[in-house]
Amino acid sequence: MLEEVKCLGIESTAHTFSSSIVRLKSLKEGEILSNVRSIYTPPKGSGIHPTEASRHHTKVAPAIMHSSLKEAKLTMKDIDVIAYSAGPGLGPCLRVGATIARALASYYNKPIVPTNHAIGHIELGCFLTGLLDPLVLLISGGHTLITAYAGKRWRIFGETLDLTIGQILDQFGRELGYSSPAGSIIEELASNSKNYILMPYTVKGNDVSFSGLLTYAKKLLAKGYKVEDICYSLQETAFAMLCETFERAIAFCEKREAMVVGGVAANKRLSSMVNSLADRYKINLKVVPMEYSGDCGAQIAVVGALAFKAGYSVGVEKSLVRRSWRIDDVEIFWRD
Amino acid sequence: MGNITEYILERLIKKGAEADIYEARWYGLRAIAKIRKAKEFRNPELDYEIRRKRTLREAKLIALAKSFGIPTPLIYFVDPNTAEIVMQFIEGIRLRELSLKEKEKALPYYQFVGKNIALLHKNRIIHGDLTTSNFIISQGKPFLIDFGLAFLSDEEEDKAVDLHLIKQILLSQHYDIYEEAFNLLLEGYRSILGEIGSLIRKIKEIERRGRYARVV
Numbered sequence: 001m002l003e004e005v006k007c008l009g010i011e012s013t014a015h016t017f018s019s020s021i022v023r024l025k026s027l028k029e030g031e032i033l034s035n036v037r038s039i040y041t042p043p044k045g046s047g048i049h050p051t052e053a054s055r056h057h058t059k060v061a062p063a064i065m066h067s068s069l070k071e072a073k074l075t076m077k078d079i080d081v082i083a084y085s086a087g088p089g090l091g092p093c094l095r096v097g098a099t100i101a102r103a104l105a106s107y108y109n110k111p112i113v114p115t116n117h118a119i120g121h122i123e124l125g126c127f128l129t130g131l132l133d134p135l136v137l138l139i140s141g142g143h144t145l146i147t148a149y150a151g152k153r154w155r156i157f158g159e160t161l162d163l164t165i166g167q168i169l170d171q172f173g174r175e176l177g178y179s180s181p182a183g184s185i186i187e188e189l190a191s192n193s194k195n196y197i198l199m200p201y202t203v204k205g206n207d208v209s210f211s212g213l214l215t216y217a218k219k220l221l222a223k224g225y226k227v228e229d230i231c232y233s234l235q236e237t238a239f240a241m242l243c244e245t246f247e248r249a250i251a252f253c254e255k256r257e258a259m260v261v262g263g264v265a266a267n268k269r270l271s272s273m274v275n276s277l278a279d280r281y282k283i284n285l286k287v288v289p290m291e292y293s294g295d296c297g298a299q300i301a302v303v304g305a306l307a308f309k310a311g312y313s314v315g316v317e318k319s320l321v322r323r324s325w326r327i328d329d330v331e332i333f334w335r336d
Numbered sequence: 337m338g339n340i341t342e343y344i345l346e347r348l349i350k351k352g353a354e355a356d357i358y359e360a361r362w363y364g365l366r367a368i369a370k371i372r373k374a375k376e377f378r379n380p381e382l383d384y385e386i387r388r389k390r391t392l393r394e395a396k397l398i399a400l401a402k403s404f405g406i407p408t409p410l411i412y413f414v415d416p417n418t419a420e421i422v423m424q425f426i427e428g429i430r431l432r433e434l435s436l437k438e439k440e441k442a443l444p445y446y447q448f449v450g451k452n453i454a455l456l457h458k459n460r461i462i463h464g465d466l467t468t469s470n471f472i473i474s475q476g477k478p479f480l481i482d483f484g485l486a487f488l489s490d491e492e493e494d495k496a497v498d499l500h501l502i503k504q505i506l507l508s509q510h511y512d513i514y515e516e517a518f519n520l521l522l523e524g525y526r527s528i529l530g531e532i533g534s535l536i537r538k539i540k541e542i543e544r545r546g547r548y549a550r551v552v
C-alpha cells in the first residue's frame with residue numbers, strides 16, 4: 001500500500017463544479033495542492049435548474065480540471081486515484097462529475113472512488129481543523145444534521161424534519177428576488193437590523209423543523225414588514241434552533257470535540273453563536289475555515305485518498321451516481 | 337441565592353442540554369433544582385419566552401404524567417419567571433449509562449419504557465425529548481424526566497416524531513443494541529395501544545422527509 005496517496009477529487013452535486021488535488025498520508029498528515037471551482041448562478045429570483053447547472057459544469061470542466069493540475073504542478077500520470085461526488089445531489093449535475101472521472105480513469109488507467117458528498121464535508125473538516133473525533137453540525141443546502149462517528153459509520157444524532165437551513169435561506173432569498181444560493185445576501189441584510197420579531201421556533205429533541213418558520217417569514221414580507229428586520233429575525237431564530245439542538249447533542253453524547261461544517265458555516269453570526277456554546281461545555285469547538293465551507297473538490301479528494309489508502313476503489317463499471325445517499329449508509333473503511 | 341426561596345442549593349451536579357442541575361434541599365428532603373439559565377446565543381426576548389414557557393410546561397406535564405401512573409419525579413416548587421423547578425431527587429442510573437455499560441441489564445427496561453411512552457400517548461401527552469438520558473432507572477422502574485418540550489396532542493404525527501426521536505438515539509448512541517431495544521420498546525408500546533401499523537408507517541415517512549432534501 002502506498003504511504004502517501006495523491007488523489008484528484010471532482011465535485012459536482014449542485015451549484016458548484018470543482019476539482020482538487022490532495023496529497024495525503026492520513027487525516028493528520030497531508031496537503032491540499034489545489035482546489036479550483038466555478039459556481040453556477042441561476043437567473044435572478046430563481047432556484048437551481050438541474051439541466052442548466054449541468055450545462056454550466058460541462059462548459060467549465062476542461063478549464064477547471066486543467067488548472068487544478070497546473071496549480072498542483074502535477075500531470076495525470078502522477079495521480080494515484082480519482083474520486084468524484086457520487087451523491088447525494090442533482091442527477092444531471094452528478095453525471096457530469098462521474099462521466100469525467102470515468103473518462104479520465106479509463107484513459108489513464110486509474111482506480112476510482114465514488115464519494116459521498118456529505119462525508120466529504122465532514123472528513124475535510126476533520127483534516128483542516130485537526131479534530132479527529134468530533135460531534136459534527138453539518139449545515140448546507142443539501143443537509144442539516146448532527147452526526148458523530150462510531151462503529152464504522154457516521155451516525156445521525158439529530159436532523160431536520162423537513163427543510164434544510166440552506167433551503168429556507170435560499171427560498172426566502174428568492175422571495176426577495178435574489179437567485180440562490182442567497183445565504184450571504186440574507187446575512188448582509190440581517191446585519192443592518194437589530195429589530196427582533198418573534199417567530200415560530202420548533203425544536204423536537206435533537207431535531208429541528210423549519211417549514212413553519214419559512215411560511216411565517218414569507219407572511220411578514222407580504223404584510224410589508226421591513227426586509228432587514230425579517231432577515232435578521234429569520235436568521236436569529238433558525239440559528240438559535242440549530243445551536244440549541246447542537247447543544248442538546250453535545251450534552252448527550254459527551255464528546256470533547258465539536259465541529260461545524262457545510263456552506264452555512266461561513267455565516268459569521270452563526271459561527272459566533274456556536275462558539276458561545278463551547279465555553280459552557282469546555283469542549284474544543286472549531287468551525288471549518290470559510291474557504292472550505294462551501295462545496296469543493298477538496299472534500300471529495302480527501303475522502304478519495306482516505307478510502308484508497310484503506311484499500312477501497314472500484315473499476316469504471318461500478319462508478320455510478322446515487323441521487324439519494326444517506327451518510328449512515330456509507331461504510332467508513334478508514335476509521336477504527 | 338438559596339435563601340430567597342424555600343430551598344437550598346448544595347452543588348452543581350450536571351450541565352444538561354438546557355439547564356443547570358443542582359442538588360438541593362427542600363425542607364430537609366433531598367431534591368433537584370433545575371434552573372434554565374439565559375442562553376447567550378439566543379435573542380434575549382426569544383430566550384426569556386422559551387425558558388418561561390418550558391419551565392411551566394415541564395412542571396405541569398410531569399405532574400399530569402404522574403397522575404396517569406407514569407413514574408416521574410414529584411414537583412416541589414416552580415417559578416416560571418426565574419425558570420426554576422425544584423423536584424424530587426431520583427436516585428439511580430440513567431438508561432443511557434446502563435445501556436452503554438451493562439447492555440444485558442438495560443434491555444429488559446426497554447419494554448417498560450415503551451409501555452410508559454404508550455401511556456403518555458394514550459393520555460395525549462407528547463414528551464418531545466425522548467432519549468436515554470431522560471430515563472432514570474430507580475426502584476426497578478424507568479422514571480421519565482425532562483418534560484420541557486412536552487405538549488398535549490392527539491395527532492399521529494406528533495406521536496410518530498416522539499418514537500422517531502428515541503429510535504434515532506438508539507441508532508446513533510446505542511447502535512449495538514438498537515434492534516433488540518427498539519423491538520422491546522415497540523412490544524411494550526403495543527401492549528397498551530394495540531395494533532400500530534399506521535404509526536410505524538408514519539415514522540418511516542417522517543424519516544424520509546428530511547434526509548433526502550436537496551437544493552431545488
Ligand SMILES: Nc1ncnc2c1ncn2[C@@H]1O[C@H](COP(=O)(O)OP(=O)(O)O)[C@@H](O)[C@H]1O
Pocket residue numbers: 350351352353354355356357368370409423424425426427430469470472481482483484
Ligand atoms: N429529578 C432528578 N433526579 C435525579 N437526577 C436528575 C433529576 N432531574 C435531572 N437529573 C439529572 O440531570 C440531567 C439533566 O436533567 P434534565 O431535566 O434532563 O435537563 P436538560 O433539559 O438540561 O437535559 C439528567 O440527565 C439527570 O442526570
Ligand SMILES: [Mg+2]
Pocket residue numbers: 352353469470482
Ligand atoms: Mg435531558
